[in-house]
Amino acid sequence: MQDYLKMDSVTAAQSAKRLLQRHAIRAAVRRDPQPDRRRGCGFALFLFGDTASAEELLRVHGFSFERAQTP
Amino acid sequence: MIYFDNAATTFPKPDCVHCAVMDSLRCFAANPGRAGHRLSARAAEHVFEARESLASFFGGKTERTVFMLNCTHAINFALKGVLRQGDHVIISSLEHNAVLRPLEAMKEAGTITFDVARVEPQSERQTLENVRSLIRPETRLLFMTHVSNVFGTVLPVTALSALAQKHGLLFGLDAAQSAGVYDLDMETLGLDFLCLPGHKGLYGPMGTGALLLSDRVTPRTLIEGGTGSLSLQRKQPAFLPDALESGTLNLSGICGLGAGVSFVRRIGAAAIRSHEEALIRLLREDLSVIPGVETFEQMAGGTLLSLRVAGQAAEETGRLLDRCGFAVRAGYHCAALAHTTYGTADTGTVRVSPSVFSTKNQIKNLSFSLNQIALRKII
Numbered sequence: 001m002q003d004y005l006k007m008d009s010v011t012a013a014q015s016a017k018r019l020l021q022r023h024a025i026r027a028a029v030r031r032d033p034q035p036d037r038r039r040g041c042g043f044a045l046f047l048f049g050d051t052a053s054a055e056e057l058l059r060v061h062g063f064s065f066e067r068a069q070t071p
Numbered sequence: 072m073i074y075f076d077n078a079a080t081t082f083p084k085p086d087c088v089h090c091a092v093m094d095s096l097r098c099f100a101a102n103p104g105r106a107g108h109r110l111s112a113r114a115a116e117h118v119f120e121a122r123e124s125l126a127s128f129f130g131g132k133t134e135r136t137v138f139m140l141n142c143t144h145a146i147n148f149a150l151k152g153v154l155r156q157g158d159h160v161i162i163s164s165l166e167h168n169a170v171l172r173p174l175e176a177m178k179e180a181g182t183i184t185f186d187v188a189r190v191e192p193q194s195e196r197q198t199l200e201n202v203r204s205l206i207r208p209e210t211r212l213l214f215m216t217h218v219s220n221v222f223g224t225v226l227p228v229t230a231l232s233a234l235a236q237k238h239g240l241l242f243g244l245d246a247a248q249s250a251g252v253y254d255l256d257m258e259t260l261g262l263d264f265l266c267l268p269g270h271k272g273l274y275g276p277m278g279t280g281a282l283l284l285s286d287r288v289t290p291r292t293l294i295e296g297g298t299g300s301l302s303l304q305r306k307q308p309a310f311l312p313d314a315l316e317s318g319t320l321n322l323s324g325i326c327g328l329g330a331g332v333s334f335v336r337r338i339g340a341a342a343i344r345s346h347e348e349a350l351i352r353l354l355r356e357d358l359s360v361i362p363g364v365e366t367f368e369q370m371a372g373g374t375l376l377s378l379r380v381a382g383q384a385a386e387e388t389g390r391l392l393d394r395c396g397f398a399v400r401a402g403y404h405c406a407a408l409a410h411t412t413y414g415t416a417d418t419g420t421v422r423v424s425p426s427v428f429s430t431k432n433q434i435k436n437l438s439f440s441l442n443q444i445a446l447r448k449i450i
Binding site: 008009010011012014015018029030031035036037038039040041042043 | 104106107115119122133134299300303304311312313
């Protein structure tokens with residue numbers, strides 16, 4: 001199992017990845033492996049390293065996401 | 072053929088643009104932001120990089136930089152997506168039909184009203200006063216061209232922005248002729264909309280353009296459809312850029328546009344403008360001593376020149392220049408208002424618009440041919 005962040009838009013996920021890169025936090029954008037059954041397709045930001053700091057940084061910069069785990 | 076029709080679309084394109092288009096078609100032409108496979112992800116990365124590059128070049132936000140098919144699409148999305156019943160709009164007397172026609176259609180439908188503020192080519196102050204005098208309580212938007220596509224006239228956008236801010240109006244700019252050539256920064260200019268083509272001063276392929284939006288405005292959608300996001304919902308996603316980008320994106324065009332922006336960045340918009348202005352100055356000097364050739368002055372600088380030959384329709388001059396090996400634009404340039412402003416509605420004009428690739432020798436050759444045409448030695 002791996003933690004990841006659910007994001008609605010590929011552009012938002014890519015912007016989030018770019019922000020994290022600037023703070024030396026690695027991340028990868030992929031399709032959401034478990035799309036919400038009401039909302040449909042979405043994107044996932046997989047974090048590598050200090051995930052708590054990454055989430056905090058994203059929140060501070062106004063990104064909206066939902067934490068999830070791969071099956 | 073010597074190409075002086077760069078105000079319509081720049082040609083040739085830089086090699087880096089050719090390469091970016093070809094690379095995308097050869098190596099990763101999957102649908103960006105749709106599937107989860109690596110090719111789709113790679114395509115989406117390239118789209119993002121181009122979006123990010125455009126946003127930073129124009130001082131906008133990446134998510135609020137929306138890809139469009141051209142500047143006309145961007146203007147239509149801005150005007151029709153934001154204006155509401157009863158709104159009043161002020162435009163300039165140099166607008167292209169890309170601005171005039173959508174507004175005229177909305178006016179005919181009874182949605183809005185609009186007024187045309189006369190631009191005084193020799194008086195910035197009077198131009199501003201003309202705009203100010205048209206502001207009324209229901210005025211919501213000031214929408215202007217930055218640079219006239221016919222005469223190269225540069226509008227006083229900083230002062231117009233201040234006027235819009237003072238009166239609490241939205242401010243939008245048609246940057247069809249200025250993007251990539253003049254300094255344009257969303258924040259510095261207080262812009263709510265920046266509408267631009269990708270295929271002119273940014274040297275990208277045709278079929279590309281962008282709409283940059285401030286935080287103050289999110290236009291309603293004009294078309295809805297697949298976005299690769301929230302796909303089980305019937306409603307179009309409300310977040311940008313997805314809200315305004317339905318359907319498959321023009322991947323190869325966007326990659327070419329991204330390369331075009333990098334090209335302009337490397338040289339610098341100021342250096343490009345300075346080069347083009349120098350060529351136009353040279354052309355104007357050459358033509359000033361040819362009897363029967365009339366040129367039209369701008370308020371300041373100018374990266375294109377409109378002219379006409381006495382006793383000859385503009386289309387005829389254009390045809391003769393084509394025979395001499397020059398590609399120029401002749402006629403009315405889709406800008407009836409501008410011709411009324413400059414008094415050229417009866418003849419139209421011949422427009423000469425150089426690019427970063429144009430040279431002094433080419434200008435000298437053009438002057439020579441125009442002299443021959445004016446002397447009726449070429450018919």
